[in-house]
Amino acid sequence: MNSERSPARFVLDGHELLPGISIDPVIFGFHEGQLKILLLEFRDTRLFALPGGFVHETENLDEAARRILADRTGLRDIYLEQFYVFGDRDRRDAETQRKIMVSTGTQLDDDHWLLRRFISIGYYALIDFTQATPTPDALSDSCTWYDLAELPPLIFDHSAIVRKALDTLQKNLDDKLVGLNLLPETFTMADLQRLYETILARPLQRTNFQRKMLSLGILERLEKKMSGGAHKAPYLYRFISPTTP
Amino acid sequence: MNSERSPARFVLDGHELLPGISIDPVIFGFHEGQLKILLLEFRDTRLFALPGGFVHETENLDEAARRILADRTGLRDIYLEQFYVFGDRDRRDAETQRKIMVSTGTQLDDDHWLLRRFISIGYYALIDFTQATPTPDALSDSCTWYDLAELPPLIFDHSAIVRKALDTLQKNLDDKLVGLNLLPETFTMADLQRLYETILARPLQRTNFQRKMLSLGILERLEKKMSGGAHKAPYLYRFISPTTP
DNA sequence: TCAAAAGTGTTACTAATACACCCATGT
DNA sequence: ACATGGGTGTATTAGTAACACTTTTGA
Incomplete structure (x- = not known):
């Protein structure tokens, strides 16, 4: 067995991050008879994505998910459940990632950590539509609700993540108090x-x-x-x- | 936003690995009326663990899990299911990890990647007890079946992983053809x-x-x-x- | 007063459970 | 022949599904 030291750190906004790991929450809301989820649209691109984030070195996974959710919705105490990990080798393509960064004025070197392979941990959240105040992140100019029935095309494998989240929600519907979390x-x-x-x-x-x-x-x-x-x-x-x- | 380059690579046996990610499969077998799982015992320590492994940069997660399973059991075409990700901040303790390595004659520097935080992806596998040939890995001197009812204490959070695997198995019992995979x-x-x-x-x-x-x-x-x-x-x-x- | 929506009652059917019964076989 | 484990029949119950019926209200 051979091995190497690991001095490399990945830092964002002063927080050291777990490398190669992102959290992509599917945030469900219910309004006017329609099931909706929150999507980000990156600046000036027509690129839509789940409102994801990264895990701080100091956080548990669940804590990271809650922080990301709080940032996008303003809500704490959210019903939250981890449902699957998406880790296929080519689930992200570097070209799309580069486009996103360019749109915000950032150039990425070829070996930038954001262009490397990422594992995404899928969470789904249930929130009261009337309580949430959707808030875009630094890369996006919108964070808004989209009807599940008419989603725009999503980047990477995010459509598959949404589908799996919905599957899981359907399977667990009888056990979980879904209404408690999605209704006023x-x-x-x-x-x-x-x-x-x-x-x-x-x-x-x-x-x-x-x-x-x-x-x-x-x-x-x-x-x-x-x-x-x-x-x-x-x-x-x-x-x-x-x-x- | 600030960021850094990422030249660091983590290499094991010539394979570049995803950093900070391990796969810990709970391998179920059934013999003489008892449900058993495969455990490794590290050399000379009385430390028991799930027969885990790492993900190669070139593999999908599922492929990595299959490779690890094949290494420990000699079986391909195994029933396999991802069930949860374990990512609490302090789920591993460095002291135990160090003991394991020392037992095999390896000293680890304080910043060695094996001592840093790890996320573990839990898979459970169902195999035909009579077909498997348990095989220890380089760090262990045994890879053997243990009756679920009388497991030894496991390192890290591996006991919680086993419990969650069993919970999931129980929940899915009606949907999945469990017998097909666990019986001759x-x-x-x-x-x-x-x-x-x-x-x-x-x-x-x-x-x-x-x-x-x-x-x-x-x-x-x-x-x-x-x-x-x-x-x-x-x-x-x-x-x-x-x-x- | 009547159409639409809300709430209750009744019946039929299906699946889960409990248990009584018969069958086959090695000692 | 009989104790033991294997296989089938049947009654009871609980859960679903389907639909008829009554109640309330605004237009």
């Missing part, structure tokens, strides 16, 4: 059903859905809602917080 | 049930288990088995290979 404090049963239908991408039977949700014992029914909507006013519901029994 | 070519229904019971760590109803398995339409019944065993001879079964319908 109070909501109607129809809201909740639309959320489930959107995630599962198939219609559900209204009456049975209602019974099933109520049978879980995690919903509390409040007074009626009378908002502008025509026809019978539905109840409002709230999740029974596990801390307040 | 032919087996009895009792064998299959013992396997499931061991993985799930709870007894299953014999009669219903049989029906459920048969209803999946993935088992083919062969002639009887008359081996030494007393009492009624059970049928032998084989998985219907998906390629031969």
Whole structure:
């Protein structure tokens, strides 16, 4: 066995980084009956990407993911789950990476660490659309919501990451309290059903859905809602917080 | 933003490696009614570990995992699944790592790359116990099967990795053809049930288990088995290979 | 008053569970 | 012949799915 010393450090904004590792969170939000995710658009390019980041030497992976999420959404205490690692050899292409950097006025040498191979750790996050304030990073001029059904083409393998995130979300839908994280404090049963239908991408039977949700014992029914909507006013519901029994 | 060049390379046995990334496979086998995993014991230490390895610059992650598995078991075409990434800041302690290297006559400088932070990608593998030939690596003097129920203490966070692997296996048991990978070519229904019971760590109803398995339409019944065993001879079964319908 | 949406009740069907029963075989 | 393990039948229950029915409300 032979080996070498490792004096090389990779530094960004004063933070030493784990080399060759990025975190790419798929941030789900729900608004007006549509499931959306946050995407960055890099300056002047028509290049769209997940709002990723790197891991500080001093952070656990989960902490890094939370920091990145807080930077893009302004929210702490987010529901967050690691779901897969993407590490194919050629998942990133250097040309795209170079274009991104050029667009912000940075030239990269051929052996710059940003052009080398990267492993990306996929996280998905569920957030309350109404609470988030999307914020671009230094390389981007926009950080905005895109309807999952009509995403623009994404750089690298980010489309595959999104698909896998959605798959995982669908698989775990029954176990996880998805609604708790994607909906505002109070909501109607129809809201909740639309959320489930959107995630599962198939219609559900209204009456049975209602019974099933109520049978879980995690919903509390409040007074009626009378908002502008025509026809019978539905109840409002709230999740029974596990801390307040 | 500031940054640095990255001339540093990490080389092992002539292969350039991804820095700071290891692969730690949990290799499951089933023998005599017991679920077992492969562990390495480092020379002269009483230190036990998962039979891990590193990723070559030229490999996809999955390819690296397969290579590592082939090195330890002699088997290619293994059922393999990535299940989680372990990246806590202090998951490894330098002292243990140093002990391991010392035991093989290697001294490590304080800034050696092996002593720096590592992210470990967890894979679990299912293999036919009877087909594998466990083989130690250069640092170890044994690579042997240990009953899951009585593992020795493991280094670093390897116990947590094993637990998470088992959790994932239990969760996916219904979807995955676990038996196909953990049992020999032919087996009895009792064998299959013992396997499931061991993985799930709870007894299953014999009669219903049989029906459920048969209803999946993935088992083919062969002639009887008359081996030494007393009492009624059970049928032998084989998985219907998906390629031969 | 009536159309649309919300909520409840009823029935049918399917899957999971428990257990009773019969069969085959080596001692 | 009989104890033991292997295989099948059947009743009970729980969970889904489908759909009819009632209630409420704004236009």
